[in-house]
Amino acid sequence: MAEKQYKTAENMSANHAESAPAYFSVWDLHAYYGESYIVQGVSFNVHEGEILALLGRNGAGKTSTLRAIARLDDPMVTHGEIWLDHQHLHTMKAHEAAIAGLGLVPEDRRIIPGLTVEENLQLAQIVEPIGWSLERIYDLFPRLKERRKQEGITLSGGEQQMLSIARALARDIKVLLLDEPYEGLAPVIVDEIEKTLRIIKAQGITTILVEQNAVRALNLADRAVILDTGTVVYDGSAKEVLENETLRAEYLAI
């Protein structure tokens, strides 16, 4: 019954050639950490304004995929293409990709030591194009406003997460890559952030969301891609995953 929904990397590429041009697309991405082969041919498309949930177990390669997309040095992409709104990101460096419209919220938050909360935000607004103003950010995260003179790394775990998301929004981005944004956040805040994501979506920003809390992510997302050992094992609508017991059991263990 679920057979036809399973799309492997091979028939994806055919799909890639035929279907309508996607706003953001990753095609046959391969990436290595040194000698170890981690991202083993990942392909997917995202349409403008969509939220895509990227799911999978620990070590499936979600973070690695996001990092590869964001053009960080590690893992090293050996093959593949990344397109965003007619620009090919795969030839860019991380900072160029960021200017092109990519915003990554990394999994360990990466608050910059030695800088205050506000400086962390200002840093994001040094290079054009600039996104949300500081006032607007503080409106959304009043906690950050309270703490704005404090050194960023002394924030509590949850506050750091807020800062990290806020920092991404401070830039004018087209695609937001979120790596486990809910991790370590109190349920109320998770609700809050979910709302924010909806607001962001309403503004037409495309989002790729990596999350262990699959149910939450799937409720929010339009589409889902499931990774396993560095390859795509499912690509389809989010609803389907939620409803399909077998899928959930097999790939998400829920």
Add this chain to the structure above:
Amino acid sequence: FTNDPTGSTVTLGFNVPQSGAYADEGADELRAYELAVEHLNGGGDGGMLNTFSSKALEGNGILGKKVEFVTGDTQTKSDAARASAKSMIEKDGAVMITGGSSSGVAIAVQGLCQEAGVIFMAGLTHSNDTTGKDKKANGFRHFFNAYMSAAALAPVLKNLYGSDRKAYHLTADYSWGWTQEESIAAATEAMGWQTVEKVRTPLGAGDFSSYIAPVLNSGADVLVLNHYGGDMVNSLTNAVQFGLRDKQVNGKNFEIVVPLYSRLMARGAGKNVAGIHGSTNWHWSLQDDASKAFVKSFGTKYGFPPSQAAHTVYCQTLLYADAVARGGSFNPCAVGEALEGFEFDGLGNGPTLYRADDHQCFKDVLVVRGKENPTSEFDLLEIVEVTPAAQVTYPADHPMFAGGALGACNPGA
């Protein structure tokens, strides 16, 4: 004995600083060594071989063996110098080691040669200790020493500045500095000068301003810089910069004295040396036949006049070769015997004696002054006086040289 040359060649070891502050001296020494080897092997114009009073050398190498040489870098460190000398002895079979441009290195290598059983012909080493408390039977020094500098300089200073002077000493804080200070202070005090203060400065202090600044206020009217090399250049530059030479103290012109001068160093101090007195072992402007011959062959080959370092090591090489020829053997003991008490002339500096008691050579010492208007970049010093050897000779048991024992010559294995 160690490293008896059995083939048709004999190897000498030239151990000079090739890196560090004295690399230029080292390079000049090497040039002179090469020239000496060329002359010994019958090449070139023969240089001082023609003026040397001993005629044992025939321009066919030493005892008919062609002279070859190896070189090494002392890095102006006792350790590295010994390692380098050892490799010459152990690896290359050198029968004689020569070179160096500081007393510490000379004494360390001299000790090594004594133990290994080869001859050491010191290069630039001015400390009293080299032929004083650290003298060795296998080692010989052609250079003059701190005592001789002081003995030569004192009368000239008295003539120039009078006998009522107050001296302030700045001294490099290590053994050479101390012997230099002791010697010059003793010599100047003997003619009536007072010593106001003796201040030790760290080796390589760089900026001497904090030592120079209090000088004027101390009541002294003469500053004696017991420094050498980079320290001398810097302390002198600082002193001139502070305007000391334009000052009047106790109603007299303030004066600066640099007991040990070298032309290469004088160049580093530039115009600052003008009118400042000191002593030196040899200078290319000497007009005796030997010096002229040496300057000619060196200058023709390299395009500039030799330094005192070059002159010293050239002489050392010739003297060694000559001693072997006269002694008829490369055995260090035979060489030592031939050199001990040897009197000769024709190597510059007039008649010269290698004293048997301590292996120090006694010859005329030059008192020089920095030139006011040098005509070329080499013409920095002018000779004020040639102090005869007799005036700088001291008894072998002089207290400044007491302590060590020469020991017996060691021919090695």
Add this chain to the structure above:
Amino acid sequence: MLGLNKTDSKFLLIVILLTIFTPILMQPFAANSGLDQFNGGYPDLMQKVAIFGIFAVGFNILFGLTGYLSFGHAAFLGIGSYAAVWMFKLLTMNVIPAILLAMIVSGLLAVVIGYISLRRSGIYFSILTLAFAQMCYKMAYSVLTPITNGETGLQLSLSDPRVLDGATTSTSLPVTNIFGLAMNSSYKVEALNRVFTFNVGFYFCAIIAIIAFYVAIRLFRSPFGMMLRAVKSNQQRMNYMGLNTKPYTLAAFVISGMYAGLAGGLLAAMDPLAGADRMLWTASGEVVIMTILGGAGTLMGPVLGAGVIKYLENIFSKINETVLHSWFHWLPDGIEEVVVWIFARFTGEGWHLTLGITFMLVVTFLPGGLVEGLKRLARLARKGRKKTDKFDESDPDHTPPPSKHVV
């Protein structure tokens, strides 16, 4: 073997064999072959390699394992040398007591310096150790001259008491020995147009170096060694795991200080002179560089690094223009001049240039040091036999098809 596992035993065995045959291995070129300049098989160099090998291995115990970069280890080398020479002067020319005293004294100094310096980490630690070593150096050069004999260095003299050796009437200085066997006695064998020198001093150093190396292997493989690596990785975690990192680092510091003292003692045993220059910061820097050049944190690396640097220092500095001319005399005159000129920039007085360039090349292209280079060679050799790269196979040319995104 000796409580080592198989690979380590094999490794140790190889090291032992290499050491035993050093006098032959380091004399690869026939005399008068022109290349005999490159032979390093003479006692002084071989001893130095062994001794500095010990120094670097010890340094690596601190730096390679714990990551604490000491910039003052030369102080221990220096004080070890002074202690040993004093032993020769006062007690006996037998090297054993001298070496023991060297280790004890340097160990004590290490306790003091380590205790204070280890209160800080990172660059602050480095500067503290540097400051201590520079103080030792400056004092030894000047104020402490009565003990150290300043610039010249502490030497033996005929008038030394040497209580145990009894009075000698000899007019020449005694030589260092081990129970009567003189350190500087050598046995020379002429074979294959080469002279091989088997020197007592070298074998003495070699045996000690092997022991030191063996101890280092044991230490690397021990729980203690693992703790030290954990210190480097995450000290915080160790503390919350119930481990007190201070005594671990101090122990490592003292052990490596004693290795340095041992090396210093051996230096004095081979050549009884102890100079202040041994404590200069450049000497501390030298051991850092040996270790990194060879490969910090590896067992063999430091020894390799020590060998390369001592070899360059001793062999390259001696290749002067005359030697170069004798090599290239067969070239046409003009070309000979040019070639000799170029080579002369890198040898003789230019040997420092070679050293500098070696540092830069090695560290840029072989981040793990020379050991990494050897590993790569080994891997290359293996790969040559069996080529595997699954990615290359699946997509040999890496050219993606033209994309529809192109407008």
Add this chain to the structure above:
Amino acid sequence: MDAILLQVLNGLDKGSAYALIALGLTLIFGTLGVVNFAHGAIFMIGAFCAVTLSRILSLSFETIDPTKVDFLGNPATIKTPYVEAWFGPEFGGALIDWAVPLAILFSIPIMIAVGFIMERGLIKHFYKRPHADQILVTFGLAIVLQEVIKYFYGANPISTPAPEVFKGSFDFGAMFGFDPNVIIYPYWRMVYFLFAAVVIGAVFSFLRFTTFGMVVRAGMADRETVGLLGIDIDRRFTIMFGLAAAVAGMAGVMYAPILSPNYHMGMDFLVLSFVVVVVGGMGSLPGAVAAGFLLGVLESFASMNEIKSIIPGIDQIIIYVVAIIILLTRPRGLLGKRGVMEE
């Protein structure tokens, strides 16, 4: 009293030299996180810029003067500097005399280029590498630079005097009612002090009133994340390196009359400047400057015979003693930031 005042003045001036060198070093060391052992060599190259300019200005053509002889007895060649021939002996002579101040202008582009080449060609590969690797590679570079300079300029110091007008010293004592000659201060050192103040001020304002400093600091702490924010950190690191090289180079130029340049002066200064930077506290520019002055003044005091007679040899080790005391009482130096280079 007067002796103390004298030493304070002296120390300030010594301190300004230390501060200036440490400033350049801390720009690289404290903000880019690179332990740059080649910094001393950059300082040395700066000093040799002064030497070179004075040589260029004194470039001469030769005429043979048959009335004089050279050392070999041949007719002597007389050298006349081109500038004197072109601009007349007066102005030409003045140009040569003013070589050191002019060399500041001459050195800035050269030093920036040196910094750029160094960073692009070498250092950039080492930001992520351990400090030990950085030490090795920059040490290697320092040796290479030294050897190159040694090849062209020899090993002995080269006299590089300041312009004639700055010769001599200013009598401070007389101004404040002390006896003449008690407190004197050479003019050139006053120039140096002012110059140091200007450079330090300029660097501070640049880093304080632009976001540049913050970006570079952030980039050092976490390159990756800064890249994610669209900032091309590489370019800024390069600029920073060029700036640091220029500061060090200018310090070298101005120092040339005080210390005749020689090829290993950089190494001599290196240890000291590292001590200054660390005592000041990693990553802190004010710290480096403060430590420079502090150590300068203390060193001056320690060189007084009155103090040396109490503690023999104290002037040899004062810097290190003070460094140890400060690091033990203040874990991160005078003004250091937490977490910078503590691993």
Add this chain to the structure above:
Amino acid sequence: MGILEVKGVGKRFGGLQALGDVNLSVQENTVHAIIGPNGAGKSTLLNCLVGKLIPDTGSVTFDGQSVLGRKPHEINQMGISRVFQTPEIFGDLTVMENVLIPCFAKRDGSFRMHAYESIEQEPDILQKAEQMLIDVNMIDKRHMNGSSLSRGDKRRLEMAMCLVQDPRLLLLDEPTAGMARADTNNTIDLLKEIKEQRDITMAIIEHDMHVVFSLADRITVLAQGTPLVEDTPDNIKGHPKVKEAYLGETQEV
């Protein structure tokens, strides 16, 4: 009296009162959960317990002995182990070595000069570490470097490192954050099993209510540095104040 007694603990950071006046008593062999909004001071409280921070006021006693003023390693040797919020492991060491180190620390105390023994000759310890890795399902990653683990794996490793010490009090700061659901469930099972098998007390901070409610015997809700309520899980679930300040509307799973 509980095994862990926190009385009147307060901690200030500059202008911020991170902990007000915290009183907490954890009973032996229970699981005590601490929940609360972000920035409530939960991690700060743990920091005060393990010696990372020294509280400004108040006292902390473990098993009748004060822990204040003791160094972190001494506190650990008393029997307190902690899992951090951001994984703290030995990045340069292998997974196996990561687990071996706490084993040695447990057996040999805070320092021992075991420089001459070989790890390979410690079968007991090796076996214990291996068993632990099997328990947390990481045995196949034993040769990997700590730093090259994925984030979820790092957490599991850190927990293994603490568990292998057999602590009497285990402090867990968000142990399952970022863990896949399946592994979260495994972790819950593992912790339950350990709780049943050994004498162990746990204090756990979590934002995942599933974990909290499956494990906790008692829950303290912390808000703005002071305890809001302390009660059994069931009572907390329905507590209106807690709902408003922390849980929010949507309740999942």
